[in-house]
Amino acid sequence: xxxxxxxxxxxxxxxxxxxxxxxxxxxxxxxxxxxxxxxxxxxxxxxxxxxxxxxxxxxxxxxxxxxxxxxxxxxxxxxxxxxxxxxxxxxxxxxxxxxxxx
Amino acid sequence: xxxxxxxxxxxxxxxxxxxxxxxxxxxxxxxxxxxxxxxxxxxxxxxxxxxxxxxxxxxxxxxxxxxxxxxxxxxxxxxxxxxxxxxxxxxxxxxxxxxxxxxxxxxxxxxxxxxxxxxxxxxxxxxxxxxxxxxxxxxxxxxxxxxxxxxxxxxxxxxxxxx
Numbered sequence: 001x002x003x004x005x006x007x008x009x010x011x012x013x014x015x016x017x018x019x020x021x022x023x024x025x026x027x028x029x030x031x032x033x034x035x036x037x038x039x040x041x042x043x044x045x046x047x048x049x050x051x052x053x054x055x056x057x058x059x060x061x062x063x064x065x066x067x068x069x070x071x072x073x074x075x076x077x078x079x080x081x082x083x084x085x086x087x088x089x090x091x092x093x094x095x096x097x098x099x100x101x102x
Numbered sequence: 103x104x105x106x107x108x109x110x111x112x113x114x115x116x117x118x119x120x121x122x123x124x125x126x127x128x129x130x131x132x133x134x135x136x137x138x139x140x141x142x143x144x145x146x147x148x149x150x151x152x153x154x155x156x157x158x159x160x161x162x163x164x165x166x167x168x169x170x171x172x173x174x175x176x177x178x179x180x181x182x183x184x185x186x187x188x189x190x191x192x193x194x195x196x197x198x199x200x201x202x203x204x205x206x207x208x209x210x211x212x213x214x215x216x217x218x219x220x221x222x223x224x225x226x227x228x229x230x231x232x233x234x235x236x237x238x239x240x241x242x243x244x245x246x247x248x249x250x251x252x253x254x255x256x257x258x259x260x261x262x263x264x265x
Contacts, residue, residue, distance in 0.1 A: 003108045003148075005217045009210040011112045011145065015119055017203035022123040024195045028187035030173045034122055034135055037166065041142050044154075052149050053217040058230045061151050062239055065231070068154075068161050069246050073253040075166045079173045080261035086177040095190065 008049035016042035029082045029092040033075060040071045108148055115141030126186050128174050132167065139163050150222035153231055 015038050022035030044064045051060020086092050118137035125131050139162040146155035235243050 013207040017199050018119045021199045025189045048151050055218045076257045080257040092177045
């Protein structure tokens with residue numbers, strides 16, 4: 001059986017579900033960030049696969065490039081916030097952070 | 103040959119991603135994430151997106167992963183090699199995500215996508231991506247530049263030491 005669009009969609013679907021699983025179950029804020037990266041990568045695989053199989057040229061790749069840039073921005077800002085949270089609460093477990101002002 | 107490579111990269115991606123979400127050791131999870139990103143880069147190469155694959159490795163492995171290792175190191179009192187994370191709601195979430203994944207994948211497979219057969223010319227896509235960025239998507243390109251500047255200033259100002 002040759003590789004078609006469905007194979008790529010299955011990979012990205014599994015990756016998306018694993019990302020949601022990581023976001024919901026992990027307590028460490030950095031592990032939650034890893035789940036977000038999984039979801040963004042799953043969307044990227046979908047963009048490029050649809051672009052290639054739908055014969056849209058490089059449009060999907062350009063959008064995937066934008067998603068990668070946004071992911072980098074999001075990781076930088078989120079880790080800065082996590083460092084501040086650690087300074088305030090001396091923990092990064094997201095279920096123990098329950099007040100805005102310490 | 104193409105199929106074999108696809109299955110190898112898909113297996114690397116899925117298995118290491120599964121290890122990331124199941125392991126308790128944060129450092130192991132970060133290093134497993136490295137393998138996941140490499141597997142995804144391989145999938146991009148199989149789709150003929152060479153530039154995105156390189157950008158994936160440069161940005162994710164070279165940037166985001168290092169940032170995450172810094173984050174792990176800076177937010178734990180390192181007394182031993184083991185840096186653990188706890189979990190909550192594992193069983194209900196596993197059931198819910200399993201149902202979600204089943205429905206999602208079943209829907210995506212049975213959907214009637216109007217696809218064309220994949221014909222990849224194994225020439226570089228850099229020229230057409232560059233032309234596209236500077237013509238069709240030039241406004242988005244400029245906005246992303248401004249966004250990166252804002253992120254640079256914002257991250258530095260959020261994480262700086264208070265006087």
